[in-house]
Amino acid sequence: MFKMKKIINDPAQVVEETLEGLTLAYDGDVTQLAGGSALVRKEIPDGKVALLIGGGSGHEPIFHGFLGPNFADGAACGAIFAAPTPDVILEATKAVHRGKGVLYLYGNYAGDNMNFDIAAEMAAEEGIETRTVRVWDDVASGPPDRVEERRGIAGDVYMIKIAGAAAATLDSLEAVERVAVHARANLRSLGVAVRAGSIPETGKPTFELGDDEIEIGMGAHGEAGVRRQTLTPADPLTDQMMEVILGDIDLASGDEVALLFNNLGATTFMEMLIVNRRVRQLLAERGIAVYKTDMGAYVTSQEMAGFSITLLKLDEALKRYLDMPASCFAMTR
Amino acid sequence: MFKMKKIINDPAQVVEETLEGLTLAYDGDVTQLAGGSALVRKEIPDGKVALLIGGGSGHEPIFHGFLGPNFADGAACGAIFAAPTPDVILEATKAVHRGKGVLYLYGNYAGDNMNFDIAAEMAAEEGIETRTVRVWDDVASGPPDRVEERRGIAGDVYMIKIAGAAAATLDSLEAVERVAVHARANLRSLGVAVRAGSIPETGKPTFELGDDEIEIGMGAHGEAGVRRQTLTPADPLTDQMMEVILGDIDLASGDEVALLFNNLGATTFMEMLIVNRRVRQLLAERGIAVYKTDMGAYVTSQEMAGFSITLLKLDEALKRYLDMPASCFAMTR
């Protein structure tokens, strides 16, 4: 099978070297713990509610690229596409704790759920209070009445931005949790896969997709979506995607949304901008205003081609948290 | 020949639709002129020295994604990989002019040079003073004693950031030009190509590269570089690249640099972070400090795989311009 060309050293060392390179790219703001698998901000204010995020590696810049003032305080990193271990999460938890408890924020996947839950129990034994908010924005991965079955995809970005701002300004863990839960209730995403990425260790693609096929709703790891079909022009494809998203959240004329286009890896800005053109036409038809647009590679799956559209329905509170200046490796506001 | 899968509509309309989608993504800050081919900021302060950038499309987010406060005031956009026409440049020139003259800042390519020069002559006839600074940071494209033969690649990003800050604060065209020329003198880049991107109109790759080949110094359009070789591990490849860059600029122990890793399209953050790890080792060995690291897809070539390393030698003035808050579609500081 064709082995993907990648600029790496020992395939067994990619995660270790990536995290080392990332820590250096933070130019002094972040340190490594737990044998390098946990990244933590150097200067976390005392008495601050802490925000800990994390997940498998290979999706850079999420999660470990989102540490900084008004973003997250620490990240627990796993192997490629594998949730971090409880030990790493626990060590990160202790390191970011400033007496006000720690909010765990991560994508809703079996592995992450179990490992973070185990760590939460260990943290409780050590007297550290934690709360958990799992991101489940992917409308393709579960029915509206079972949202807790849905996966977390690009919505992670807005969740971290908002929870980070809340954790920096509110002074109780519950209050921060409430903001995150509120944001999640107003968040929807749907992606489309065009070409598979590959796992560095094996060089093999994470899934098979025909030369002229795309799959709407496919997950970042090749999890099946809502529909596999032959390559469709941008406008009809956008219509299909927006129909699913808009059918899942009630938006009335006059409502405002934030719009995020996430590149899974190899999709061009050109393609996403052409899609944005159509998305804006559809939203305008419904009288829905766009408050802010973000576009980039935030939640990737190696060199996978594809993108997702994320809609966050806004109110004044969410706008405030979204607008609050913040900076990290992956994004500055 | 294999035709690249892309999410577009009519291949003949990609540029038009991309620019429309981009203008919408600016969420009201930018308008389109010259039949859509020129993007201009809506609110340009009176009496400000104007900064006009531009180049071929298909390299998004450069150039047209860099308009905003303390970035550029306008961008003249060409067809895919083709310099903009004099008419478009002239119309953009008139639109951004605020009485203090217009600085043309763009990559050093035959097509851009000729078209901007023709526009400059037309602008002069209409009484608008212009100055030109061509970006030529690519050390692979010309000997040190003929820098004016070198191509402009990812260095565009720092040039626009710095010239944008200068244009927002200095009040004479000459002064802004001087800052840009000073920045250029301290700027060096070198790239490596891993896989070709493709032209939307034809779906064909822009160049041929073997399944196990990479080329150091290859340009964004497949222009030949310094060396074609079989896939090399990240560390030795980084050593090769840094040797060329460091051999072209004099940096002494104690000097500070800004470091930019530009993704040409499909390269993973993981790969660039692994390269950064090695770059930092090499700089540390020489006592060279890194003031700030930027990493992302800024100057792309469709879904081309490859990246470049850019070094900007800093002094207090350049640091000030680099740090000045600024925001545009592609980046916020």
Add this chain to the structure above:
Amino acid sequence: MNAGETKAAFLAIAEAVIAAEPKLTDADRAIGDGDHGIGMKRGFQAVQEKLAASDPATPAAVLKDCGMAILSKTGGAAGAVFGTFFRAGGAALGEVEDLDAAGFTSFLVAGRDAVMKRGGAAEGDKTMLDALAEAIRQSENAADLDDALAQAAAGAARGAEATKAMVARFGKAKALGERALGHPDPGALTLALILEAWRDSL
């Protein structure tokens, strides 16, 4: 089976799982994200290190050490699942010096209960629990430990085979729905592999 023999068995199991990495990874590529074998290899390499450095006093200690090693080093769903399985299962054995058929089955049962509690999955959801449940049913009324291991291994293999006919309700395969049909669950294959290697180590 005393502590030393249990340790020897787990060194054999570790070798078997590590050797099966490509097979398990391919199984996960079919219905998951293609990292199961890689993760299990990480986990059982940690088991090897742990056992090389210690001589646990009881079978329970061996099982708990292995569970701890897997939990700390594997990550992903499998790390939590198999780590929890061996830790909780081992704990159920208390201080017994010699592992017999009844003890073995009680280990499987306690491990299963802990995994179900942890992940919320049940038999029929196309997870390692399907192999485990069948292993328990077969070993329950075994004559002695050899028999229990033989029965459990055979049952686990059958249980893993049976997952081909199931649609996943947990883990990354869940989203595949119908498409997962015909493919065995990677974790179930791993559990069968572990019990087979244990049996063969006798």
Add this chain to the structure above:
Amino acid sequence: MNAGETKAAFLAIAEAVIAAEPKLTDADRAIGDGDHGIGMKRGFQAVQEKLAASDPATPAAVLKDCGMAILSKTGGAAGAVFGTFFRAGGAALGEVEDLDAAGFTSFLVAGRDAVMKRGGAAEGDKTMLDALAEAIRQSENAADLDDALAQAAAGAARGAEATKAMVARFGKAKALGERALGHPDPGALTLALILEAWRDSL
């Protein structure tokens, strides 16, 4: 050749260039960025629109209109080069009603000088100037316009062929160095194509 005939010639030239898009694009893929044919097509479609909407009074006006259309709509190096060529070349003809051999050659010469001034390239640099220079040499002492066009077309073709042996010093092909050897310069092919279509239009 009067204004009407010149216009007819350029409509034929436009068709020929547009039809040759794939060939010119492939030539540019070999040593450039693979967009030359696409750009020339854009430019000459603009020429078609321009001429469809106007009836220039002199050959010079036709040439200048075509140059303007190409300059405004093509972009890239070729837009500036061919736009400049026709504009400046046409301007040299002044108000003459009838284009003769001498006029034709003076057009080529003035166009060449303007392109050299604009881009800084010279003969031997592997650009359209190599085809143009040879075309000028051949047409200089032609008997009449038919002869001049025939000689120029043949010369341009030979000049374009000769660029295969050259290493580029301008444009995107420059960086290719030795690798450009054996490949003709796309712009030179286009110039030859233009003169051939002009000749054949008679």
